[in-house]
Amino acid sequence: MSQIFKLYRLQQIDSQLDQARSRLSELVRLLENDSDLRQAQENFDRQEKVVRDLEKQLRLLEHNVEQQTSKIQECETELYSGRIKNPKRLKELEDEVKALKRHLQLLEERQLESMLTLEEETQVLHDFQHHLNSIKQNVYQRNSRYLGEKTELEKEIQRLENERALAVSSLASEFYARYLAIREAKKGIAVCRVQDRSCTACGTTLTGGLIQESRLPDRLTYCPSCGRILYGG
Template sequence: MSQASTLFRLQQIDSQMDTLRARLAELEELLKDQAALQAAQEKARQAEAQLEEDQKKLRHAETQVQDHRFKIEQDESTLYSGKIRNPKELQDLQHEVASLRNYLAILEDRQLELMMVVEESEKALLAARQELLTVQARTVEQNAQLLSEKSNHLRSLERLEIERQAASAALTAEELQLYTQLRQSRRGVAVARIVDRTCSACGAMLTPALIQSASSPTVMARCATCGRILFPG
């Protein structure tokens, strides 16, 4: 195998490894991103807090209704006990019972309204919890897919690393150094294939002499325009 083809093989390996590493970085970001799950959790928490608040209001309204009924019962039992003989006093008590009954109706309406509010809050909480379960299940499934892709890529990287070492071992220290420098300065591509008498990396036309020297197993030809190592392909 000529040096140019070994360098080209090394380039192919490194390009694959670059792609895999970029995808692995993306996968890490996707695995970290739990925005949908956090939003669903927050919604469920808010629905829970809302229900608690509404239930508290309802309990307060229920207590008010009970206290009021008790007061009416007491007044009525006094009224019908025959203990009060003074007509003025009796009339006052009758008025009091009447106004207590009016107010009881208002309190009972409020209680009924709050019962409906609590019912709505319960429904909202149920829906929020259901949504959370759905999002949780979806997240677990997505994460499993991402993790499986990640482990596949890690295995591929290990295999490529071994191939990379084998290819590197066939090159001299100078060749490797040039290759590494070109990779760094030429956006990751140090070796370019010759396609239609042009450098496939920068598109420059190559002289017949350069193309000929690129085919020689002993000479390392480089593109006159971009400086990349040429591989006849």
């Protein structure tokens, strides 16, 4: 096997490895960072807090209504007990009961409003919960597909790495060093085929002389335009 063919083969392996590794990191990103799920979870958490706060507010109002009601009962008990003979004091007590009742009415109105709001917001919370559950289900299904693909890719990468090590072991070290330097400088592609009298990487038309040269087994021929190693096949 010629050195130039081995370089070409190495290039094929490296290109497959590049592709597999790039897909693998994309899969890891997709698995770790799902924006739909995060958004749905955030909406649910925020709404849950709204509902908990409203529940607290309602309990406080209920407590106030109870207190107000027992205050009124106390006053009325005294008012109708017959113990108070002073008309001025009776009038005062009557006024106080009226005032307490007015305030009770206000509290009860607030309580009703609060109950209605709580009901509405709880419904919204249920909707968010439902949405979150369905997104979770989708994400888990999709993730299990991603995980399957990830396992396959990891196996594929392992296989390619073994193949690569074998390919490199039979390469002349100066060719390999050259290959690495060009690959680094030229976006991962160091070796390219000659096809239709052109460089397949940059499309430049090649002279007959260069094409002849690119078919020689153990010397490197470079594309005059992009500087990559040409493989004439």
